[in-house]
Amino acid sequence: MSVEIKMPRLSDTMDEGKIVEWKKKVGDPVEEGDILCVIETDKADVEFQSFYAGTLAEIRLQEGEAAPLGTVIAILAEHGESVARGEAVAAPAARPEARREAAPGLPAEAAPRPETARPVPPPTRRAEEGGRIAASPVARKIASEHGIPIETLRGTGPEGRIVRADVEAAIGGGARPETPAAAPVSAPRPHAPRSPEEAYAPASREALGDLADLSPMRRTIAARMADSWRTAPHFTVTMRVDMTKAEAFRAEANARDATVGLSLNDLVVAASARALRAVPAVNVSLEEGKVRHIRDVNVGFAVAVEDGLVTPVIRNADGKRLSDIARESADLVARGRARRLRPEEYSGGSFTVSNLGMFGVEEFAAILNPPEGAILAVGAVQDTPTVRDGRLQVARVMKVTLSCDHRIIDGVVAARFLQKLRELLENPALLTL
Numbered sequence: 001m002s003v004e005i006k007m008p009r010l011s012d013t014m015d016e017g018k019i020v021e022w023k024k025k026v027g028d029p030v031e032e033g034d035i036l037c038v039i040e041t042d043k044a045d046v047e048f049q050s051f052y053a054g055t056l057a058e059i060r061l062q063e064g065e066a067a068p069l070g071t072v073i074a075i076l077a078e079h080g081e082s083v084a085r086g087e088a089v090a091a092p093a094a095r096p097e098a099r100r101e102a103a104p105g106l107p108a109e110a111a112p113r114p115e116t117a118r119p120v121p122p123p124t125r126r127a128e129e130g131g132r133i134a135a136s137p138v139a140r141k142i143a144s145e146h147g148i149p150i151e152t153l154r155g156t157g158p159e160g161r162i163v164r165a166d167v168e169a170a171i172g173g174g175a176r177p178e179t180p181a182a183a184p185v186s187a188p189r190p191h192a193p194r195s196p197e198e199a200y201a202p203a204s205r206e207a208l209g210d211l212a213d214l215s216p217m218r219r220t221i222a223a224r225m226a227d228s229w230r231t232a233p234h235f236t237v238t239m240r241v242d243m244t245k246a247e248a249f250r251a252e253a254n255a256r257d258a259t260v261g262l263s264l265n266d267l268v269v270a271a272s273a274r275a276l277r278a279v280p281a282v283n284v285s286l287e288e289g290k291v292r293h294i295r296d297v298n299v300g301f302a303v304a305v306e307d308g309l310v311t312p313v314i315r316n317a318d319g320k321r322l323s324d325i326a327r328e329s330a331d332l333v334a335r336g337r338a339r340r341l342r343p344e345e346y347s348g349g350s351f352t353v354s355n356l357g358m359f360g361v362e363e364f365a366a367i368l369n370p371p372e373g374a375i376l377a378v379g380a381v382q383d384t385p386t387v388r389d390g391r392l393q394v395a396r397v398m399k400v401t402l403s404c405d406h407r408i409i410d411g412v413v414a415a416r417f418l419q420k421l422r423e424l425l426e427n428p429a430l431l432t433l
Contacts, residue, residue: 003052005074007067010048011041012347013220018066019073020045024056030076037073040066042220043310043346045339054078066216135162142167217308228368232286233406236365239418241425243381244396249428253322265301265355266326268378268400270431271424272353273297273317279417283350284408285371291408300349300369301329303336310336311369313349322431357381363399373408374417377401398425 007017020038024030035047036056058075061067135143135150139162143150148170155162214222246267253262276283276297285292297318300311312332314325335341354366357380366377377400384397400421404414424430 001078002057003054003076004072005036005050005052005076007039007061007069007071007073008048009069010039010046010343011043012343013043013224014041014069014216015220016066016068016216017041018216019061019063021063022059023047026056026059028056029079030054030056040216040339042216043339043343044336044341046343050076052076133162134160136164138164139167142171146171215307217305217310221308224370225367228370232368232370234365234368234403235406235411235414236401236403237411237414237418238363238399238401239422240384241398241400241422242386242395243398243425246425246428247381247396257323260323260326261330262322262326263329264357264381265353265378266322266329267425267428267431268355268376269299269301269314269317269329269353270320270322270325271421272351272376273299273314273320274424274431275417275420276351277318278420279413281413282374282402282404282409282417284373285350286373286405286408287371294350296350298348298350300346300352302352302354303333305337305339310341310346311349311352312336312341312346315348352376353378357398363401365401366403368403368405373405374414375403376421377403 010017018040020040022037023035024037030036030050030053032050032053034050036050037048038045039048054076055078056074057077059073060075061071061073067073133151134155135153136157140150142164143153146167148167150162153162153166153170156166157163243264246264250262250264250267254260276299280293283294283297285294296316298313298315299317300313302309302311312329314320314328314332317325320328332341332345336346349369349372351372352366352369352375354375355378356364357378360380362382363379364377366375368375379399379401381396381398383394386393386395386397388395400418402414402418
């Protein structure tokens with residue numbers, strides 16, 4: 001008996017997947033645990049293993065095509081079962097457009113069929129009295145520039161639409177009024193703000209650039225960030241941290257053991273984890289109208305990749321040594337940029353660190369990464385005049401900004417967290433205890 005192989009959920013934020021590469025071809029034997037294909041999710045390229053044994057009878061989703069979760073992507077027949085049918089029907093598989101219309105979690109065949117196309121009445125050159133006149137943007141632009149009322153022109157385009165040639169004919173002295181001579185001619189209408197189509201003539205339309213589909217990762221980022229910004233009342237708290245001792249501590253640690261590769265971001269992740277343990281009211285999330293107090297301290301950190309970012313997570317970071325955090329984060333960054341993270345390595349975070357300091361950004365505020373209650377934005381370490389013990393000195397100062405969901409975190413709680421974070425970073429030896 002054949003088995004339908006469906007698009008799996010390989011990410012907690014995934015709503016569709018794209019086939020990057022098929023590792024098996026029609027007619028190949030498949031054993032349980034064999035890699036069937038590589039699927040691009042919104043976070044990584046994941047190898048998809050078969051949970052069944054048999055023969056690959058049909059491939060319904062070709063390489064480069066995307067489909068919602070639950071869409072049938074292949075058919076697996078029992079060993080020895082004829083695959084002639086699969087080979088015969090593989091070519092006329094459902095159109096990608098039809099599969100994309102399937103509801104998330106349902107196969108394409110279960111998606112509602114689109115209504116039969118209804119005839120669209122042809123546009124008229126003029127709507128009812130006071131309506132907009134059918135004319136191309138370029139025609140309107142040229143008519144406006146030459147002071148020609150667009151309503152006085154006769155259109156020769158489809159369905160009487162006024163086109164560029166009609167305006168140029170009027171400019172050159174050709175017949176132009178359509179209304180009776182006795183009819184009053186209205187004054188030119190004020191020119192509305194120009195759209196991109198109006199701003200560029202067809203000859204230079206390429207200046208607008210090409211439209212490109214959003215990648216699965218970019219679509220997920222767009223949806224999640226828009227939802228976060230729209231639903232979570234953000235507030236931000238900023239604090240300055242003297243990183244003079246932290247930089248010296250890092251340099252000394254790397255001099256003792258160059259294989260560790262301790263970074264300032266590793267120090268921030270470690271300090272954030274300890275601060276979350278000290279101020280657990282920040283280690284929370286809002287779920288279905290209730291606040292969840294998360295027991296584990298799982299700190300994610302944003303990593304820039306092509307066309308987006310991923311947020312690998314260091315689990316139980318508050319109990320790990322600095323050297324372990326440094327080595328783990330370096331491995332996660334390398335595999336994240338290669339899109340080789342496993343789902344469990346970029347999900348389940350309780351707090352996120354977003355660091356743009358290495359790009360010279362002094363200060364910024366990050367958008368919450370739902371369902372987390374807070375996210376820390378880290379700026380650059382800079383020489384800053386500082387008064388200490390009544391004397392003016394130059395210190396290495398870094399600004400950190402905590403964005404919080406005000407529904408579950410208050411300003412005093414955020415301030416206490418930043419105080420603890422600053423204490424740990426300004427006395428990095430505490431991170432080794």
